[in-house]
Amino acid sequence: MNIEKQKQTPFVEALESYCQKGMIPFHTPGHKIGKGISIYQKELFGNALRRDLGVMYALDDLFQPEDSLKEAMELAADLYGAGKTFFSINGTTACVEAMILAICHDGDEIIIPREAHRSVIGGLILSGAMPVYMESRFAEKEQVSLGPDMQSLKQAIAMHPKAKAVVFTYPTYDGIAGKLTELAAYAHAHGLWVLVDEAHGAHLPFYSDLPLEALRCGADCVAQSTHKLMGSLTQTSMLHCRRGFPLTDRVSAAMAVVQSTSPHYWFLASLDSARQQAALHGNELVAKAVMLARILRHELNEIPGIVSFGREIMQYDAVGGFDETKVTIDFSGLGLDGRTAEAELRAQGVEVELIAGNHVLALLTLGDDEASSAALLQACRRIADNHAVCMTVPIREQPLPTPRVAIAPRIAWTAARERIPFRQAEGRVAAETVTFYPPGIPVISVGEVIMKECMMYIQKKLAEGYSPNGPKDNTLQTICVLKG
Numbered sequence: 147m148n149i150e151k152q153k154q155t156p157f158v159e160a161l162e163s164y165c166q167k168g169m170i171p172f173h174t175p176g177h178k179i180g181k182g183i184s185i186y187q188k189e190l191f192g193n194a195l196r197r198d199l200g201v202m203y204a205l206d207d208l209f210q211p212e213d214s215l216k217e218a219m220e221l222a223a224d225l226y227g228a229g230k231t232f233f234s235i236n237g238t239t240a241c242v243e244a245m246i247l248a249i250c251h252d253g254d255e256i257i258i259p260r261e262a263h264r265s266v267i268g269g270l271i272l273s274g275a276m277p278v279y280m281e282s283r284f285a286e287k288e289q290v291s292l293g294p295d296m297q298s299l300k301q302a303i304a305m306h307p308k309a310k311a312v313v314f315t316y317p318t319y320d321g322i323a324g325k326l327t328e329l330a331a332y333a334h335a336h337g338l339w340v341l342v343d344e345a346h347g348a349h350l351p352f353y354s355d356l357p358l359e360a361l362r363c364g365a366d367c368v369a370q371s372t373h374k375l376m377g378s379l380t381q382t383s384m385l386h387c388r389r390g391f392p393l394t395d396r397v398s399a400a401m402a403v404v405q406s407t408s409p410h411y412w413f414l415a416s417l418d419s420a421r422q423q424a425a426l427h428g429n430e431l432v433a434k435a436v437m438l439a440r441i442l443r444h445e446l447n448e449i450p451g452i453v454s455f456g457r458e459i460m461q462y463d464a465v466g467g468f469d470e471t472k473v474t475i476d477f478s479g480l481g482l483d484g485r486t487a488e489a490e491l492r493a494q495g496v497e498v499e500l501i502a503g504n505h506v507l508a509l510l511t512l513g514d515d516e517a518s519s520a521a522l523l524q525a526c527r528r529i530a531d532n533h534a535v536c537m538t539v540p541i542r543e544q545p546l547p548t549p550r551v552a553i554a555p556r557i558a559w560t561a562a563r564e565r566i567p568f569r570q571a572e573g574r575v576a577a578e579t580v581t582f583y584p585p586g587i588p589v590i591s592v593g594e595v596i597m598k599e600c601m602m603y604i605q606k607k608l609a610e611g612y613s614p615n616g617p618k619d620n621t622l623q624t625i626c627v628l629k630g
Contacts, residue, residue: 147224152425154221157418160205160214161411165196174200174408199411208233208409209402218418222384225425226351227361228368229389232398234382235413236405238345239265241369241385243272244400245341248367248393249311250275253554257302257312260546261291263343264581264616266313267591270555272404277591278306279549283464288455289503289543290474293324295464296332303336311339316360317346319500319585320507321472322465323357330364339393340364345371346469348384349511352428353436357467366391375471375511376428378420382413431512432471438519439471439510445523451479451535452526471510475526478504481536485611487529494525500584503543541610546589547599558593562629565619568604571596574627582607583615596627 177183180195188195199205206215215233223231234240246269250256256275258266260282270277280294280302293315303309312333317323330340342360344350348370350359360368368386372378385401387394423431446454453476457468475498477487484501491498491506500507508522552558552575563577573595580590580600589607590600604614604622614620 147227147425149425152221152225152422154217155415155418155422156214156217156221157206158415158422161197161199161415164199164204169204171199171201194412197411197415200408205411208235208405208414209398209407215414218414218421221425222417222421223386225421226359226370226384226386227389228386229391230387230394230397232385232387232401233414233417234385234401234405235409237373237381238343238369238371238383239263239268240401240404241383242266242341242343243269243404244385244397245367245369246270246275246311246313247273247400247403248396249273249339249341252556254311255306255309257299257306257309257338259294259313259315260548261293261315261318261585261587262313263315263345264579264583264586264588264591266343267555267579267588271559271592272556274554274556275310276554277549277551278302278309279551280312281548282545283462284545285459285462288459288474288476289505290320290322290459291318291545292322292459292462292464293318294329296325296328299329299332303333303338307336309338311341313341313343314360314365315343316363317344317350317357317467317469317472319346319472320474321346321469322459323467323469324464325466326360326363326365327358327466334364340366342368344368345383346374346472348372348374348376348424349428349432349435349471350469352424352432355436356432356469356471361386361388364388367397372417372420375509376420377423377512379413379416382417382420384417428512435471435510435512435514438514438516439473442510442519442523443470443473446473446475446526449527449530451530451533452477453479473508473510474505475508476505477529478539479535480530480533481538481540482529482533483540483610486540490529490532491522491525494528496522496525504540505543544603544606546587547597547603549591549600550595550597551593552595553593555591555593558628563626564629565624565626568601568622568625571625571627572598572601574630577626577628578618579616580604580614580622580625581616582612586615588616596625 252274
């Protein structure tokens with residue numbers, strides 16, 4: 147990494163320089179640098195409206211960068227050790243879709259994990275590829291998915307030797323990292339491209355005790371949410387291709403398909419600025435987040451009835467690393483399920499990232515400090531004070547059923563469909579995806595057989611008060627299926 151160059155913010159500087167010129171706009175957007183904006187937006191965004199521009203040629207073109215934006219993306223590639231980096235203003239969803247679209251064509255098989263995000267299904271619909279699922283391991287005690295292990299990958303490749311690529315989720319929402327170096331090497335040895343959804347891993351390179359980042363594990367393409375755990379605006383992400391990756395041009399073309407042709411300059415500047423911050427201060431900021439998480443986890447485990455697992459999760463064979471900034475807090479010892487615990491935390495002004503089973507997930511990032519960590523700890527202590535220690539586990543998170551793919555998602559997406567009562571759907575092929583969000587992992591995806599196990603999983607979630615995301619009927623009294 148060239149630390150002197152990393153001090154620069156070429157796109158931010160170009161944007162600010164342009165704004166200083168005071169050009170009279172006769173171009174989009176229609177509010178004309180804030181003059182025609184609503185009162186609410188003017189109060190909300192203020193002087194930043196001068197930077198909401200639409201003249202692509204005035205600065206640089208996201209899809210054919212030649213100047214400041216090209217330099218900004220090259221600096222990001224330098225920071226992360228990539229051969230080529232692309233900025234995304236459509237989130238990591240666009241990055242995941244693009245890397246699948248770039249690699250796979252109609253009918254190609256692609257191996258994916260059971261905990262693949264719904265964006266993977268979007269990539270399958272766009273590309274026409276056929277999913278092949280790897281079996282995932284599940285930690286019964288902690289009630290979290292561990293992802294696939296080497297046996298899972300070997301079995302999938304043996305049964306589908308013509309598969310073109312494999313997707314890994316690394317790390318998982320819960321911070322669990324599989325043994326990606328070994329998995330990637332095995333996949334490459336069998337002629338597969340290795341694509342990684344590293345949405346929760348943009349901070350990994352900045353602290354040695356965190357899991358090794360996917361590019362260093364041998365991944366070919368890595369989709370990464372800069373906004374999730376680093377310092378860019380929501381909806382901004384990066385897609386990295388390894389050095390020497392031969393399909394970079396196809397990735398570039400695919401990114402042009404899945405992104406808006408009117409990219410927001412705020413978002414692009416945000417990525418440039420966040421990259422500079424990570425390069426100059428990432429080590430100290432991420433180290434502080436890890437230290438806060440370690441202290442918080444220790445204090446949580448001192449509270450009777452509350453448990454937060456840590457690096458001991460690595461005792462499982464499928465696990466190669468653990469991101470300690472992901473703090474899973476289990477309230478089952480107080481007789482509380484995750485939804486109840488979340489409600490009690492919210493009543494105290496604390497909002498968590500995810501709920502499942504008997505636990506909630508809290509993320510500690512470079513934006514946290516001693517005060518925010520203490521607020522979460524105090525809220526958990528108050529909950530414990532109000533509930534007696536209980537030996538009966540209220541509910542158990544269940545592992546997701548292994549899907550049965552009937553036809554390619556693209557074919558199912560375009561096929562004739564009908565709506566039927568959900569209770570009559572067993573054995574039919576789904577024409578819509580059913581997800582509980584977050585984490586955004588489909589229980590049933592378009593093109594898959596609606597199995598009894600999936601229906602039971604969904605009914606249990608509904609009974610526990612969770613709302614589905616994806617189906618038009620969010621009560622799931624009915625579901626859309628392919629016409630029989």
